[in-house]
Amino acid sequence: MNINATGIIFSNVHDEELHEITSSRTMGSVPFGGRYRLIDFALSNMHNSGVTGVGVITKSNYQSLIDHVKSGKEWGLSRKRDGLFIFPPFGRLHSGYYKNKLEALSGIITFIQKSNHDYVLITDCDVICNMNWKEPLEYHIAKKADITVICYQSKAQNIPSGNQTIYSVNNQGFVEDIRIKQPAAENCSIGSNMWIIGRNFLETILHEATAHNLEDFERDIMQKRLNQYRIAAWKFSGYIQKINSIEDYFKINMDILNPMVRKDLFYSNGYIYTKVLDDIPVRYTNNAKVKNSLIADGCYIEGTVENSVLFRSVSIGKGSVINNSILMQGNTVKENVQLDYVISDKNVTFRDARKLMGYEKQPIYIRKGSEV
Numbered sequence: 001m002n003i004n005a006t007g008i009i010f011s012n013v014h015d016e017e018l019h020e021i022t023s024s025r026t027m028g029s030v031p032f033g034g035r036y037r038l039i040d041f042a043l044s045n046m047h048n049s050g051v052t053g054v055g056v057i058t059k060s061n062y063q064s065l066i067d068h069v070k071s072g073k074e075w076g077l078s079r080k081r082d083g084l085f086i087f088p089p090f091g092r093l094h095s096g097y098y099k100n101k102l103e104a105l106s107g108i109i110t111f112i113q114k115s116n117h118d119y120v121l122i123t124d125c126d127v128i129c130n131m132n133w134k135e136p137l138e139y140h141i142a143k144k145a146d147i148t149v150i151c152y153q154s155k156a157q158n159i160p161s162g163n164q165t166i167y168s169v170n171n172q173g174f175v176e177d178i179r180i181k182q183p184a185a186e187n188c189s190i191g192s193n194m195w196i197i198g199r200n201f202l203e204t205i206l207h208e209a210t211a212h213n214l215e216d217f218e219r220d221i222m223q224k225r226l227n228q229y230r231i232a233a234w235k236f237s238g239y240i241q242k243i244n245s246i247e248d249y250f251k252i253n254m255d256i257l258n259p260m261v262r263k264d265l266f267y268s269n270g271y272i273y274t275k276v277l278d279d280i281p282v283r284y285t286n287n288a289k290v291k292n293s294l295i296a297d298g299c300y301i302e303g304t305v306e307n308s309v310l311f312r313s314v315s316i317g318k319g320s321v322i323n324n325s326i327l328m329q330g331n332t333v334k335e336n337v338q339l340d341y342v343i344s345d346k347n348v349t350f351r352d353a354r355k356l357m358g359y360e361k362q363p364i365y366i367r368k369g370s371e372v
Contacts, residue, residue, distance in 0.1 A: 002050040003134055005119040006082075006112070006199070009042045010101065012059035012089075013193075014126040017162065017244050020365045021345065026058065028125040029065040030249075031328050031346075033256050034296040034309050037068050038125045038243070040274045047075040048270030049133035051121065053082030055111055057104050059089040074273045085111060101217045102209040109206055112199060120202050124193040128252055129240035132269040133196075136234040140196045143173060145232035147201075147222060150194035152236045154184050162244030165191035165218055167233050175231040178223045189233060191218075192240060239264040250343060250363045253309050253326050257292055279312055287318060296329075303333070317352075324360070342366065 011028030021030050028039035039056070046054055054077055058065065065086075071077070072084030087108050089098065098104040105112070112120065119140070121133055131150075140148035151167050154160065167189040168177035184190055197205075205221055214220040222231055239261055241252045255261045266272045279297035284290070288301040295301070298313035303320035310316075311328045317335040325339045330347040333339070337350045341358035344350075345368035354372050358364035366372060 002052050003137060004117050005051055005121050005133065005137060005196075006115040006117045007042075007046040007051045007054035007121045007123070008105070008108075008112075009039065009046075009054060009056045010104070010122075010124045011039060011056055011062065011065055013101070013124045014243075017126070018246060018249060020246050020367070021249065021343075022061070024061060024368055025064045026060070026062050026125075028056070029062075029068055030125075030243075031311060032128070032249075033253060034294040034311055035277075036272065036274045037065075038128070039065065039069065040272055041128055041130070042123050042125055043069070043072070043075040043077070044270065044272045045123075045129070045131050045133060046121065047077065047273065051133065052077070052079060053085075053115065053117070055085040055087055055108060057087050057089075057098075057108065059098070059104075062086075062089070068275050070275075074275055082116075087111070100215045102206065102214055102221070105202070106206045106210055109203065112202060112206075115199055118199055120197050120199050122195045122197065126243045127192050127194065127240065128243070128265065129192070129236060129238060130265050130267070130269045130272060131194075131236055131238065131240075136236075137196055139173075139234045140232060143232040144230065145174075145196075146198065146229040148196040148232040148234055149175065149222075150192045150196075150236055151189040151233050152192060152240045154186060154188050154190050158241075159184050159186060160190065160242055160244060161248055164242075164244075165193075167191060169233040169235075173232055173234075175222075175226065175233050178218065178226060180218055180223060189235065190242075192236065192242065238268055246343070246363065246365060247361055250326065250341075250360075254307070254324070257294065257307060257309070277312065288316075303335075303337075311346075320350075325363075345369075348372065 011026045030038045077084035163181040164184045166179045282299045285302045289304040291306045293308045296312040300315040302318045303316040305322045308325045314331045320337040323340045325342040328346045332349045334352045336353045338355045341363045344366040349371045
């Protein structure tokens with residue numbers, strides 16, 4: 001059943017936090033989990049929740065993103081009404097690229113005004129989860145909130161790296177305090193960069209932001225006007241992670257080797273969809289050894305692969321040993337190569353007898369198209 005909401009996805013926010021991988025692509029088109037892109041989670045969550053209209057805000061390096069999402073057919077967004085909209089990376093007239101979220105939203109205010117829905121769902125692409133938006137939307141309506149933030153409780157064994165937005169939430173479910181760019185601690189409510197807001201209320205905010213030159217959504221709208229607006233907090237309890245660094249990216253890819261995490265992330269509230277590419281099945285030779293790994297279509301395995309994620313069309317030569325590594329599409333590993341805690345971007349070639357060893361907190365990253 002369709003819901004009374006329009007979706008907006010920021011594809012480029014937080015690129016600087018994963019600058020190694022986003023130098024040639026947007027955050028939304030960063031490869032993940034063997035065959036997915038980060039934007040697949042935002043699009044799939046909205047599709048599974050019954051959202052029929054989604055706008056994707058771009059900024060730079062977005063060619064691969066457009067090639068991936070195209071008309072939005074895989075996410076049920078190739079429609080005569082509503083559907084998928086890709087917005088160019090420009091802010092207000094003559095201002096060039098937008099400088100912040102408020103300016104980006106002001107740049108698509110016509111899209112927001114023409115929406116036939118009463119609510120707007122806003123999300124970035126740096127959060128990995130499988131969530132049904134119906135539950136927080138019902139919560140938002142029941143609380144008669146102006147804004148509802150989606151947050152999650154940090155755990156001792158899984159405290160996110162980097163600075164976070166941390167909320168203090170009272171017993172009634174409303175936000176009492178907002179701390180921006182703070183290190184996370186155990187049992188604090190961490191913002192997921194996902195919000196729900198009424199369409200008319202959002203239009204009012206955007207007009208006011210333009211008139212008063214407001215720049216930061218969290219600081220100028222939510223934090224400074226906490227006593228003026230009704231800001232509710234809805235806590236998500238499933239598997240959820242934010243990517244704040246190359247370490248986070250590595251860890252989350254390793255997490256999905258756990259069957260319980262994989263089941264929660266890809267099936268709990270509907271499937272996670274992606275662009276379908278027809279390719280041949282994985283080919284294993286008699287000498288191939290594979291343990292606790294995800295191997296995508298088109299791969300050719302002659303060596304050993306353990307605790308690793310291999311994207312499409314990766315070849316592993318004889319005598320090569322791949323441990324705790326992420327090899328993106330089109331990688332070629334020649335013979336007798338040893339890789340441990342390595343992230344290699346697309347179309348990397350490892351020549352014979354190369355040895356690279358990083359460690360869990362500092363994996364080695366090899367840029368796209370390199371030859372080692």
